Amino acid sequence: MRKLLVTLLAIVALPMAAFAADYKxxxxxxxxxxxxTTQPEVMEFFSYYCPHCWKFEPIVEALEDGLQGVELKRGHVEFLPPRNPQLGQMMTRAFAAAQVLKVVKPFSEQVYQRNFVQRKMVATMDDVRDIFTAIGVKKEDFxxxxxxxPVNSLVAQMAQKTKKYGVSGTPSVIVNGKYKVLAGGLSDSDDFVADYVKLVNYLVTLK
Structure with missing residues (x-):
């Protein structure tokens, strides 16, 4: 019986051991x-003014669905665009408001659509208000x-985490406050999104 239990435990441990051998x-x-961090944490840092972040959205959705035992957190950075950080500050607050109002997905879709499809950059508070109105948020609620x-607290937390983790580029995914995911290591993957989620789930297990 003891031998059977040891064998079963070894079989269960094989997949994680294989992952550990593959990740360097x-x-x-x-x-x-x-x-x-004392508790598992996965945090993605992004900017609405970053085209790579727009392309990264399918991975964000996969992480939201595929993380094991931890919830994806997101932080909008204030340092983009570099020539006009006031826009970064405005959109960080707008993202926090979208979180509080529970409209992050439609808000993000509208912002990226304007910035990178229509090429009509979101540049003023009127633009931000128009987007919230377009997705059904009442003016007084916005x-x-x-x-x-709550929005002030979220903005402060995002700024603090950005500084603490030394984030200087986007998109960046930090796991447990200790590990930065290097997407280039998966460049030969046949299923990049799935393998990215597997890598993040592996890093969540590390201390």
Whole structure:
């Protein structure tokens, strides 16, 4: 009986062991801190002014559906566009408002559509208000959320995490506050999105 139990445990451990053998520091991930978070954490940093972030959205959706035992968190960075950081600050607050109002997906779709399909850059508060109105948010609800305490808290948290993890480019995915995912390590993958999710789930298990 004992031998059977040991055998079964070994079989269960095989998939994770295989993943561990396949993933290499410097190729698939970078260690950015000596200390991991006390609880598992996966955080994606992005900007609405980053075309690569727009293309990264299918991976974001896959992570939201495929992470094991942890919820994806997202942080909008303020340093893009570099010549006009005020826009980054405005859109960070707008993203936080979208979170509070529970309209992140339609809001993001509208912003990316304007910025990279219609090429009519979201550049003013009127643009932001128009988008919220277009996705069905009442003007008074948007105005109430935009400068609310929950939005202020989210904005502060995103800025703090961006600085703490030394984020300087987007999109960036940081796992457990210690591991930065290196997408280039999966360049030969036959199913990049699925393999990206597997890599992140592996990193979640590390301390």
């Amino acid at each position: 520091e410097g190729t698939h991930y970078e260690v950015i801190s000596s200390q991991a 105005n109430g959320a935009y400068n609310s305490f």
